[in-house]
Amino acid sequence: MKIAVYGASGYQGKLVLAELARRNIDMLLVGRNAIRLREAATIVGIVDAEQRVADTDDHDALVAAFRECDALINCAGPFTSSGHAVIRAAIAAGCHYVDTSGEQLYTKTVFDTFADEAERAGVTVIPATNDGCVPGDLVAHLLAERVQPIEEITVSHFIVGGGYSRGSLRSAVGTIDAIKAGGLSYDDGDWSTGTPARHASVTLPDAPQPTEVVKLPLSEVVTIPRHVPVRHVESLVDAALSAQLNAPLTPQIIDSLPEGPTEEDRRAQRFTYLIDAVGRDGQSARGVVRGHDTYGITTVIAVEAARRLVADGAKPGVLAPAQAYDPTNFLAFLAPHGISWTITVSDTPTAQQ
């Protein structure tokens, strides 16, 4: 099995290279700049790893590189500007595709643009294989096995500490209008912007008081309705985190920052992702995903997501995580990496890992 990494020279890309090396998976580093690719290989300690230079405006070079591989992990953000060119080339090369994007509108355009093309080519494309979308999407599928029919699903992210990579900040700045507007909501079969949030606060497990939340564009809103029959899906984040992402940042300020959080920062970070489902009969269920180190977990998830597409196969097309992977099995794989999850139906715990 050989896996290509596009955007291999970035902060997330280098973490992915190190994880592929740790797992003894053959890899090909691909990016637009030969010097930065070589530097990345040196930093990760894989100087002999194969490298190919291919810019996103050189379709033939991208296809030639990806044709050598079984799957591709795209870490080159912002994805809104360059992601489509990479996916188009992966499909032409017959190479399965996952990416680390957190850009919600981009995720939606991947489904809208490439579903038929990927299916015809026999290629599986899964955007947003990151720390939030994969566990959130898989847990939502498990909730739907317990509560039916579902009126609404609310996904809420709470992250303490850690900080952001320059690439994440560039993605945030590049999609700032969507962030300010709260992103997409899903209602009765379609996605739209501008719908006010149904919830202004969420109570974390064991918290004495509710926490103020605001709408924030998360890719789970795009993926969950692909496999869960539900009337309304929205995504929220605690208001303090939203204020951080809304802080005015220029490209110059971002360039002056460190590439990304230190290992110590990553170890100290904690996240809690809540997936709340309310049935039309009033029954409710809550999934709680906890972990630390969003970049480290994204790395583990993206590599395993790509590996499983090659080793186990999935149907061709653009898929949500739960359409490609067995939810319980994939979540169990994440447990040794510090991810814990619980599902509680109407206050009665029914499953836990």
Ligand SMILES: NC(=O)c1ccc[n+]([C@@H]2O[C@H](COP(=O)([O-])OP(=O)(O)OC[C@H]3O[C@@H](n4cnc5c(N)ncnc54)[C@H](OP(=O)(O)O)[C@@H]3O)[C@@H](O)[C@H]2O)c1
């Ligand atoms: N939960 C989440 O939402 C989540 C979690 C983790 C990561 N992410 C996303 O992952 C992405 C990567 O983050 P990062 O910290 O690794 O960023 P980074 O350090 O800035 O690296 C970006 C990489 O993409 C390449 N690149 C950027 N624009 C390109 C273009 N137009 N054409 C070709 N290559 C291009 C860069 O190549 P050069 O070296 O040549 O500049 C570099 O290799 C971000 O979008 C981030 O938001 C999201």
